[in-house]
Amino acid sequence: MLLSAAFTLAVDFSILNVALPVIGADVDLRLADLQWVSTAFALCAAGFTLLFGRLADLFGRRRLFLGGMAALGAASLAGGLATEPSVLLVARAVQGLATAAVIPAALSLLTTTFPEGPQRQRALGLNGALMAAGFTSGAVLGGLLTGLLSWRWAFFLNVPVAVLVLLVGPRVLVESRPPERPRLDVLGSVTVTGGLLALVYGLTSAGQRSWDSPVTIVALVAAALLLAAFGVAESRSDAPLVPLGMLRRRTVAWGNAAGLLAFATETSLVFLLTLYLQDVVGFGPLATGLTFAVLGAGTVLGGIVGPRVIRAVGSQGAVAAGLLVQAVATASLMTIGPEAGWVLLVVVATFVGGVANLVAIVGFMVTATSGLPDAEQGVATGLATMSQQVGITLGTPVMSAIVATQVASESLLDGVTTAIGINAAVCLVAGVVAAVAARRRAAVPALAG
Template sequence: MTHTVAAPGTALSGRDRLVLAVLLTASFTLAVDFSILNVALPVIGADVGLPLSGLQWIATAFALSAAGFTLLFGRVADLVGRRRLFLAGIAVLGVSSLAGGLATGPVLLLAARVAQGLATAAVTPAALSLLTTSFPEGPRRERALGLNGALMAAGFTTGAILGGLLTDLLSWRWAFFVNVAVAVAVLAVAPLVLAESRPERRPRLDVPGAVTVTGGLLAVVFGLTNAGEHGWAAPGTWGALVAGSGLLVAFAGIERRVPAPLVPVRILGQRRIAWGNAAGVLAFATETSLVFLLTLYLQEVLGFAPLAAGLSFAVLGLGTVLGGVLGPKVIARVAQPPRALALGLAVQAAATLPLMFLGGTRASMPVLLAATFAGGVANLVAIVGFMVTATSGLADREQGLAAGLATMSQQIGITLGIPVMSAIVGATLPALGTEDAIRTAIGVDTALAALTAGAVALAVVRRPTR
């Protein structure tokens, strides 16, 4: 196995910084893609002939592919080489983004979004495993993971702001064309600074496991997305959730029997890995869904324009960047990454709690800005704790798998948070009205963060072995 190794000490060499720049640029761009089109959906639909009822598929087509295929591509990276898969995924991202920007009809646009999702599913775990194998466990890896987490979380917020700016000043098509420029730049530099990384012994691909887990994840994500759009009573919601759950149960059974499982049971049997990934899902789900809920509050209750609502999250973006920088320092101070994960989620819950009491006037904005800033800092501390927890204690040969699991947790969290909270708002809206329905969903968001913090503290921090 070949990979770069950071120089001794805590300082990064010039080559290390280039490696970080390439990998973090790619990760940030992919995070931006989750939200950059949200503000522009009505304009895009009008331009390409997509009816109002079909607008959600511009986001859903991307999210389904990104979440459903992540674990599979995490293992493929171990098979074909992480650098090779990273470069191939970036190339697909560039081509699909060009196609999306030039699309004049819904078929090409949606196909481009599917391809962008597949590129995300390939690049994100490959980039994360390249990062963890480029920096040994310890302060340098924690610093790199902190920057990675900060930029990925900030990317979701930045996407909302950038999408509004590009749509207002240029055209929604530039939300695609930006990716083309990034892909060209990364493909020009990455081959010069990234060394190939793969396990010494190439594992076999667990085809039955790959089919069942990919199908199961696709069905579950579709069901959750359908719940957000059409409610929990819709036949498509429960049909997809039941089918997805059945496939995931079958996947678990397959993994216990095959000689080269996609996810070795012994890895999920490690408390740190299992709880770390479960908490990672909730860390991403609670913060991204909070952005959605506050967007509803700003536009539907306070009457903000879409661009003004997007710009209101700039302080959240600053908080996430600060949290990414502070995350490794918190880990060093508390000595255990799971402890930083639990602490971050607990502080996030405390910061989110005041948002349940926002009023119906713009006098509430100082509270909103202060709370989202503090919550953003805390959320990124939790995410850095999750990334370190979920990828440490494993050999380099298992980093592709660990990165695939961590990335899958991230993608599922980003994907399921919004439809779940949307379904809660929709279910309570007739009885409570818009303002109170949003407050109720924020309360659920707060409770999830608090309960997850408590669960991690009890299951991992107090019993750190295994």
């Protein structure tokens, strides 16, 4: 149940992207405002995830999970029935809030249900596989539903899932919360939520306008100031939203950084290959989505293989191995040309890269949540979810800016392959750093002995 909910929420992130022009015509949403269908979701999903992660610890993980699923069902029904832009955008924002509530609650229920070791690794592996498969499946489902039925079914699809979870969940899920309820850090909650909202908005604005746009600059400066204020507030709080001791843990800090890069590189690669398939090769949205179905299969396999890799080389070793293989698979795509025959390489490379990326993501989740008491699992999974959402938001505008710079003097294909090369380089550097960190960690017990 927890895994199916994670898959559904991941699908929601991308399912409407291919249907945006049709949605705009149906609800009279201006072309310039279409991006808010995606932005409203991303803002709330990333901006509130850390706060909801702490609320899960304070008020009960099962309660927040079920409440989030109820909000998802109601918002999806409203979005599917929407005839006005305001109703549609509010529905997408509430879907984002539901995602911010459900994902850390579901992850903390998983991590507190299964003790550290193979069982937790297997559960996190399946969760990561289904979430990543959901992101890539969203494009396929969006194309199919829009072409065969209506874009409204992209919303309605969530309603029976939410109803089923609400009927079965109270019977099978056991409530989980710390024995003592600490106070909510209000100042920390306000500053970190505001900072994350400003950060995601700034990154989104960079992709839509430019990095030197006044809107982008103001948003990113506000994000820096608010997040700095959050750090000061946490250092002075008796009951911090995120205990500073947690942030000082190498596994938490390092794991979240690796997770952010893993999500940023893979999701931005999908963006780059979408440009390639549609604007260079000439594929339509449905053919493009079906091409990425192979990537979805790779992510599922990676989620299954990930726990085995962790047992063999440790969670940090799995992150390193996954990122290094992902770097090689991504680098091979620098050779693509304008002919349709190159799609075979795209299929093979994205499958291999998808497997490797999920191995890294499972390693990241295990690393970022290990060695922590159950009372802090909501915050830990909230941090991990935040890294995931910021990574998803960060990668595309950065790669888009690289493509735009190259296109000014070269062709679109040259811009895409240049950005793919930089993407591969980021994976390579992150993988090498992860490998060094894993070796140092392994050397410590040996030296101690």
